[in-house]
Amino acid sequence: MSRSRTSSGAGELLVPLRRDSTVPLHQQVARGIRDRIRQGLLPADAVVPSTRALAADLGLSRGVVVEAYQQLVAEGYLVSRTGGYTQVAPAAARELPVPRTEPMSGGSPRIDFRYSRPDVSQFPRAAWLRSIRKVLTETPHDRLAYLDGRGAIELREALAAYLNRVRGTSARAENLLISNGFAQGSRLLLQVLAASGFRRLAVEDPSDDELRAVAAAAGLEAVGVPVLDSGVDVEALERSGADVVLVTAAHQFPTGAVTSAQTRAALVDWAGRRDALIVEDDYDAEYRYDREPIGAIQGLAPDRVVYAGTASKTLAPGLRLGWLILPAHLVEAMSSAKVVDDRGSSVLDQLTFADFVARGEFDRHLRRMRPRYRRLRDTLVDRLAEQLPDLRPVGISAGLHVTTWLPPDLSEQAVAQAALERGVGVYGLAPYWVDAGPAGLVFGYGGLTEQAVVEGIDALAAAVAAVRSTPSID
Numbered sequence: 001m002s003r004s005r006t007s008s009g010a011g012e013l014l015v016p017l018r019r020d021s022t023v024p025l026h027q028q029v030a031r032g033i034r035d036r037i038r039q040g041l042l043p044a045d046a047v048v049p050s051t052r053a054l055a056a057d058l059g060l061s062r063g064v065v066v067e068a069y070q071q072l073v074a075e076g077y078l079v080s081r082t083g084g085y086t087q088v089a090p091a092a093a094r095e096l097p098v099p100r101t102e103p104m105s106g107g108s109p110r111i112d113f114r115y116s117r118p119d120v121s122q123f124p125r126a127a128w129l130r131s132i133r134k135v136l137t138e139t140p141h142d143r144l145a146y147l148d149g150r151g152a153i154e155l156r157e158a159l160a161a162y163l164n165r166v167r168g169t170s171a172r173a174e175n176l177l178i179s180n181g182f183a184q185g186s187r188l189l190l191q192v193l194a195a196s197g198f199r200r201l202a203v204e205d206p207s208d209d210e211l212r213a214v215a216a217a218a219g220l221e222a223v224g225v226p227v228l229d230s231g232v233d234v235e236a237l238e239r240s241g242a243d244v245v246l247v248t249a250a251h252q253f254p255t256g257a258v259t260s261a262q263t264r265a266a267l268v269d270w271a272g273r274r275d276a277l278i279v280e281d282d283y284d285a286e287y288r289y290d291r292e293p294i295g296a297i298q299g300l301a302p303d304r305v306v307y308a309g310t311a312s313k314t315l316a317p318g319l320r321l322g323w324l325i326l327p328a329h330l331v332e333a334m335s336s337a338k339v340v341d342d343r344g345s346s347v348l349d350q351l352t353f354a355d356f357v358a359r360g361e362f363d364r365h366l367r368r369m370r371p372r373y374r375r376l377r378d379t380l381v382d383r384l385a386e387q388l389p390d391l392r393p394v395g396i397s398a399g400l401h402v403t404t405w406l407p408p409d410l411s412e413q414a415v416a417q418a419a420l421e422r423g424v425g426v427y428g429l430a431p432y433w434v435d436a437g438p439a440g441l442v443f444g445y446g447g448l449t450e451q452a453v454v455e456g457i458d459a460l461a462a463a464v465a466a467v468r469s470t471p472s473i474d
């Protein structure tokens with residue numbers, strides 16, 4: 001049952017609470033207030049109720065509200081004032097780093113390091129057009145009818161062959177399912193798992209925040225498990241009591257950690273002993289620059305792993321093409337779930353992509369893009385080293401983003417705000433932590449030019465210098 005209560009005292013505060021939710025109450029209170037600040041409904045400098053007043057009003061223990069306020073102070077949304085009151089931080093409303101899919105407030109930055117953008121200007125239009133033409137010319141009419149829930153067989157065959165060759169998977173066309181990107185594939189999967197008795201999903205901490213919301217909506221409890229340099233902490237996973245874990249093993253999102261061979265084996269061992277499932281989100285493994293290729297975990301244990309891939313990083317996110325390799329026991333339920341959800345993804349797009357992959361155009365496109373992204377990555381890392389040597393980059397060997405930790409004197413919010421004032425969008429790690437963690441920035445560079453990267457980092461260096469020269473207000 002959903003309940004909303006309004007606090008009295010210094011400014012009324014509507015905080016929706018779901019007491020039957022598995023999300024702890026302090027996180028619900030923090031989220032309720034954070035959302036209102038982001039939406040501009042709680043303006044800068046607004047005084048929020050005392051912890052005592054809000055706790056009494058919501059029927060919560062004061063400790064719960066204190067914890068929520070502490071979290072929001074740490075994230076830069078609230079400031080505690082001497083005199084015992086708490087205010088919305090002056091720069092917080094509307095201008096804090098926001099999750100990757102929310103529109104940028106305060107105007108679009110001239111140079112945007114927002115994560116998750118490939119260079120869509122490089123979409124292989126000519127080759128794609130050849131495939132479209134062939135498909136439209138040769139596809140018999142009856143193939144335009146409703147589809148098998150798993151998708152077009154041609155695409156499943158082409159992807160199975162490609163993934164087995166390039167990612168070391170053990171895929172067969174009958175185990176593949178085509179979805180509208182990872183977003184739909186993961187949502188359907190979590191719903192199917194919840195319906196078949198799975199209860200607790202372990203996610204990497206930090207990790208994609210949207211997936212946790214999807215898990216909660218599906219009725220799964222999401223718990224965070226720390227990420228080490230070698231991948232997810234399997235001992236913590238053991239303790240978590242989870243029956244399914246989601247990992248970004250090839251290039252952890254967002255820290256960039258690469259899961260070691262030992263951790264991959266330990267994960268498979270854990271899944272076997274616990275009769276559990278591993279979901280492997282292989283979202284950007286095609287871009288690997290200066291390390292050995294690392295095969296997918298799915299190849300080690302096809303019965304224990306759901307492998308997820310997407311065209312969003314390699315071709316274009318707007319295509320909405322993703323795929324899952326499923327253990328045999330999940331195929332039927334997932335296929336039905338896909339049919340119920342949307343009757344299948346566009347058959348013409350699937351057949352076009354199948355032809356594109358089968359003719360080797362996908363490989364050619366990736367071979368062309370890898371050196372471009374690598375140059376961008378090098379430019380970013382080199383410029384950071386020159387201009388901001390104390391922003392330590394991690395996880396740089398793959399993908400389309402670089403993460404840097406921030407030194408203790410810099411807050412994500414202050415740096416993001418000062419950068420935005422200079423026309424540059426940079427984004428903090430805060431949304432990705434399950435439990436609070438160190439401050440950092442995620443730089444997406446896929447959609448930028450080398451010149452924009454250089455100018456962006458130079459402007460960021462000026463922003464950092466400005467933050468450092470501004471006395472902090474306590």
Ligand SMILES: Cc1ncc(COP(=O)(O)O)c(C=O)c1O
Binds near residue numbers: 181183
């Ligand atoms: C961790 C992660 N996985 C997968 C995806 C791809 O999602 P989709 O295929 O729905 O575009 C993204 C997109 O940014 C991502 O950040």
